[in-house]
Structures are given as C-alpha cells and as structure tokens.
Amino acid sequence: VRVAVVGLGPIGVEVARAVLARPGLTLVAAADVAPALAGRPLAEVVPDGGAIDLVVDGSMDAVLARGVEAVALCTGSRLESVGADLERCVAAGVHVVSTCEELSWPWEAAQARALDDAARAAGCTLVGTGVNPGFVMDRLPLQLAGVCVRVDGVRVERVVDAGQRRPPLRRKVGEGLTVEEFRAGVAAGRLGHVGLAASARLLARGLRSALAQFDETVDPVLDSDGRVLGVRQRLSAATADGRPIELRLQMSVGAPQPHDRVVIDGDPPLDVTIAGGTHGDRATVGAVVDALGRMARAPRGLITVADLY
C-alpha cells in the first residue's frame, strides 16, 4: 500500500517512522501545512529518518498528486477541521486512516452521510482510530466478545498517570488548575476527554444494537491542597436492548496503579486487565499502521473500528 502521512506533529512523525518499518506499507509522501516544515527533507523531520528520500509537501493536493493509495491523516481532533481533507481524498479515491477523535464515531455530524455515500461511490474507505477511542474502550471489548456466546453488559476502566505523558495531555486534564477553572474549562469544552460517548456507540453497534441513552460526568481529581491533578470521567449507558455499558476514565498526575480493565458480563464472562495500561501515544501509532494494512480488504465507505475488525 502506497501511503502518505499528512500532519507531522508528534503522532504524525511517529506514524511516518512506523510506516517505513512495516512490511506491506510504502511511504511515498508526507505533508504539513506549517511553513517551517513544508519543503524540508522529511529525513530532517522524522527522528532517525536519515535514509528517507522525500521532501515534505505543503498541502493535501500535492500529496494526492503523488499516486498514494492511503493517507494517514494526523491533523485535527474535530471532524470540521479534517472534513475538507477527507473530501479531497474521497474525490481522489484514496483511503484515509485518521487519528481525528470525532471520526471514530462520525454519525453525529451532518457531513457523515454525504462522506459515506461519496466514499462508497469512489471505492475507498475512511476510518478514525487510535487508542481511546479506537481500542481500549471499544475495539478491545468487542474483540474479546468474539468468544462470548452472549454479552449482557460491558464495563471498561482506564487509569492513566498523566505525569508520564506529554505536556498537551497534562494540560487537557487540567493539571494545576483550581476547581473553578477546571469546571469552566470543562463547560467550555477545553478540558477532559471527548471520546467516551463515541466508544459507547461503537460498543453498542458491535453488540448488534444501538445506544439508547447515556449519562456522562466529568470531575476533577484533587491533591491535598485542592489543586487539580487531573480528570475523572464516567459514562453510564445502555443499549437499545437494555444491556448496560459503563466506561470510567481517570487521567491524573500520579494516578496510582495505571491500568486498563475490560469486564464482560456474559457467557462466558471475561475479566481482562492490561497491567500498566496501554500507552496512549505509542498504541495510537500502532493502531494507525494496523488500519492502513487493512485498507485493501476493508468495507468501503465511512466506517468505524467496529466494522474494520
């Protein structure tokens, strides 16, 4: 598969490295709109990229002119920020695997149906993936459910020590804020994790149902002085046929015993723990290259990880 990476931030450069190392994938182009990057040798942008003989393009159009088959789109988290690039790729009949969180469950957006129709007509596939949403709280429970005769409910818990992560994540969880600043940031949509509802919808679809209702809470984790260490979120939901879905996420500095845990109530029941948790950034890169390798056989159209796996 001839791959281009678009968006050379911290995740994008690592996706480029991973594509270079993965049999079956060939890196044929890379792009970023930042003037500091466009036109530079990719070898200078990618760590240990010495052997790469590519120059960073400045636009999606330049990339698509290079005969790529799939684009790893690592730019924005919001669908509106990647929508135009998705349309360009579909017009060229090129697959897209994106780290855009909102693309993991795009069906709340008005644009989704038109993108789906266009991608089907063009014979290409668009999918959003990553670690969360994309793995811990949706794809992994569904893959585990692949040995269950019956699933009566799903609970997932993820505890991340934000102190071991990049500064953007520490800011996103509100480290160092007062409770008032935290509450204001959550209300404004600047703080917290936006993927729980997407994961719940993916789970419900994978369980051959739909999400009937859900309730989500976002609270601060505080130190002994009342300062914010991070965020604790909880989503309680049920499928249309009455099966409970419980998702709990804590991301805070110094969170004890980081881990991921998936509990499937069913036949057989499964109680699965990932010691230390799944590393967010590295697993996102892994999820993107895995999805790129699946594009040839994937269903066409705008799909989700519940359709891809």
Place this chain on the structure above:
Amino acid sequence: VRVAVVGLGPIGVEVARAVLARPGLTLVAAADVAPALAGRPLAEVVPDGGAIDLVVDGSMDAVLARGVEAVALCTGSRLESVGADLERCVAAGVHVVSTCEELSWPWEAAQARALDDAARAAGCTLVGTGVNPGFVMDRLPLQLAGVCVRVDGVRVERVVDAGQRRPPLRRKVGEGLTVEEFRAGVAAGRLGHVGLAASARLLARGLRSALAQFDETVDPVLDSDGRVLGVRQRLSAATADGRPIELRLQMSVGAPQPHDRVVIDGDPPLDVTIAGGTHGDRATVGAVVDALGRMARAPRGLITVADLY
C-alpha cells in the same frame, strides 16, 4: 446466514443453541451420524430447545440438500476425520467453521492445498476455530498486537483447573495415572494438548513471518503421592526473523489461580491477564458463532483465524 450444525456432541448442541440466539444467523438444519440421534426432533436433543421445529438429519448430504450457506462442523479433532465432510461442503459451495483442532493450522496436511484450491474455486471459506487453538494463544495476542508499532516477541501462559471441566478433558490431561502411564499416553498421542504448535504457527503468520523452529515438552503435574494431576506443556519457538514465541499450558486438577496471560514484548509492550482464564467450552461455542457471522466477508479458501480477524 442459513446455518447447519453437524455433530451434536456437547459442543455441537451448544453451538446450535447459540446460533438460534444470534441475530443474523438462522438454524436451518442439524445432523449427527449416531443412530440414537438421527431422525429425532432437534428440540429433544438441544437443552431448552423446545421451540425448535427441526428433525436431526443423519448425514452431511442430507444437510447440504437443505440449502444451507454455512456448516458448523463439530465432529472430530483430526483433519482426517473431517476431510470427507469438508470436501462435500466445498463441492456444494458451503462455508465451514469447524472445531477440528487440526484445521486451525491445516498446512501440515497433504490435503490442505487441494482443499484451499477447491474452496477458492467454489467461492467458499473453510476455517478452524476454538479457544485454544483459535483464541488465547494466537488470535488474542494478534488482536492485541494490532496496537503495537513493533512486536519483538510473544509469551502466552494458560493455567486451567481441569477439576472444573468435563470428564473428557480430565482424561485427556491424565488425571489419576502413574508417571509411567502418563509418559506412555503422551508417546502414543492419547494425552496432552495438540494445539501449541498450531498456535505458534498462527502467531508467526500474523506477525508477518513464519515459524523457523520450535521445541515442545510435555510433563506431568503430580500430587504428593506421585499420581498425575494433569499436564504441563511448553513450546519454545522463534519466527524466521528471530522473534521468540513462548507458549506455556498447564491443565491439571486443582491448578492454583487459573488464568490466561499474554505478554507482548514490543512497542508499546502489553501485559494482559484474563482473571480466572477463558472458559474452554463456552468460549469455543462463542468463537464458532462469531466466525459464522464473519463468513460473508471472509477471504475465500482454506483460511485460519489469523486471516479471518
């Protein structure tokens, strides 16, 4: 998918129940060659099967005459015992999902290439699945590896308390034998688990390599009087590109802390434990119905779980 279940032993009857309960699958036939079963109402054979309006057929040919699209073949563990039925299904262009252990990695058998060619030509799919091989030591590690940028090695450990399982498993692990009887049973192929090498080959394929070499040991687990409680098996292998694969299986009466554990050495590393382990019989039934639901989109030919997921 119009499904038939062939082989109405303990697993087959549970597969029939699970097919009845699974949206997207329709049970249209069931068969067993045992004179005590053929001709009886299926409702009498399947627990809680009161509402089923089918009669047990006595042969694969009778089943295939009923317009089935996929057969759940739950008869033998050896490829030679299911080969003729596989050929009949391929001749009818019908998919097969089988619990036959040797079908999980069929490529050691002379018959495999011809079956693959014929199934491709007929546009149907043949696959062996189950819990082990089929999930704990192959499919699950490969699904987890779907978020790894790089996999450097895989270790899997499964501990089963045979005292909580059906008598056939307790006999298979040698419960109550002397060490001499145990050794003789292993040498004759009557005792122990035959799937470790298949799982190692599936792992190697899923890791985009092949199995270069392996060494397997089978030893008894003994009580304080020197009587056999069960079996402890270990396979040490490496892929052709040098990545170690370690599989350890203990199945013994009273085995402490039953669990499954998958450790992926790589980027990111993953250390995953299933508390209590994956229930063998129930998860085998779950794996079969999941595979049946994937037949429409599966690659054609004789495939493995490494190709199906």
